[in-house]
Amino acid sequence: MPSSAHAVIETRELRKVFGSQVAVRGLSLTVPRGEIFGFLGPNGAGKSTSVKMLLGLVRPTGGHALVLGSPPEDPQVRRHVGFLPEDFRFYDWLSARELLELHGRLCGMSASRLRQRIPEILELVGLTPHRDRRLRGFSKGMLQRIGLAQAIIHEPQVVFLDEPTSGLDPMGRRTVRDILRAERERGATVFLNSHFLSEVEVTCDRVAFIKHGEVVAEHELGPETANDVRVSVRARSLGEEVVSGLGRWARDVRPTAEGLSLAVPSEEVLPDVVRHLVAAGADIYGLARQKTSLEELFVDIMGEDPGL
């Protein structure tokens, strides 16, 4: 867990209730500077409401949120925040260039800076040939691209993206991925809300899983964990002390129906793990290396789809 000293986004027990329905139960998370952070959860888990609270669009019922150290509704903080809403839409009679000019001006950019920045950003999102075309004639993918452009035109310190690759073809998704990495290189923090788990897996440094309005798990995805080995252990007689003792070699230890699932830094430590389990009285029936995709992890954490 990153320390809060250099946290760009920090929430504590953030809660939102609409009437009798609890949308967000008690969200506590910390996102440090320069991280691409994935925010994952099933439909209705409270992701959009959480993002809206972090942007000052929705007033929390309880708890608190800080973005760049200040409440998100503070206009001065928003000078350093960019946002791409899900299903971005705007005045469709504006051209791409006019839209960027409007958003740039609202972010306090000067006319001279905008003259330089608008061609750059249009090139970045691949819309230079369409700069004078009205949004009315844009496809869903083109709207996503121009929406992303307006979110980062002012080079914000934090960018919130709600389903940025929705409606994009593979080339468009790759462009978005490259832009997000470039934003991270620039030092920006990216808060990504997406259903495309394969995209999240290759883009994010860390993800949080949200269920019923609270974070139920966090998971590192950065290169430092790429060599981790996930192992499933079929075993019985696994007491709490046995499991807690595994912390010496393993991290992210989770109970499964057949025993345990755990991540270790290399296969070299597996004999020590087995010796510990046997010495602690566990009955071992099998041990196998797992290749867990984010999707499998998601299903594992969230459970099966209960249906509509």
Added chain:
Amino acid sequence: MSGIWTIARVTLRESARRKLLWMALLAGGVLLAIFAIALHLQVLQFQGRSMSPFLRYQVESGMLIIGLYTCDLVAVVLTILASIDTLAGEIGSGTIHAIATKPLARWQIFAGKFLGFAVMVVVYVAVTFWATVGVAHAVAGVMPVHALRGMLLIMFECIIALSLSFLFGTWFTTLTNGVVVLGLQGVALMGGWLEQVSGFSQSAHIVTLGVISSLIQPGESLWRRAAYEMQTPLAGSLRFSPFANVSIPSMTAVAYAGFYLCVVMAAAVYHLHRRDL
């Protein structure tokens, strides 16, 4: 403050790009043509009679007030129809999210949008008002007594309607907002006419009902004050005219409209500030 101007400019451009404004101008043009023909026919009819120029002026002046009343009605309807969607629609569709997350306070978004529509409405009223006055002067040689006061009161009435459209736009969907604001305009019309009728019937109950209606929506009382300011004393005293000076709203009623506008605007800003988007 630059954010307010940016929002105002884009709102004004949005209004100008909408067909509604151009249709309203077209409707204004058609009504003006009908008014010009009717006034011309009246002038021709008077030429065949031995009528005193003074009396002729009073009747033609009365016709001018009818023309200006039509301008007033079209302007109020344009104000409501053009603005009912601006907050309600953008909140409903989520379009406002991209703006409300910019470094602007919500009151600045509100002020920018209000300013944009107010400029549009003021320009529309000025154009149609002076076009009507110009036609009346050219055809019949008549002029309103206090034209500027009358025009400003009509603009004020439109601004009241605009503020209500913004207030309920922070609460309701576009359609509901339209129904509520048009409904209130109906209450205002009813109040104005009840007060007018009460002058003939001398019924205290009708007066009370009319006053209460005008307190709920004071727009129509502003028109009746405008009519009083613009027509000649004799034309105003002609009891057969729907705009006769039977029940003239006082300056206190105008001041109340100002207070009403402030309360509506404050309530709208407060609610927009508090609500979830």
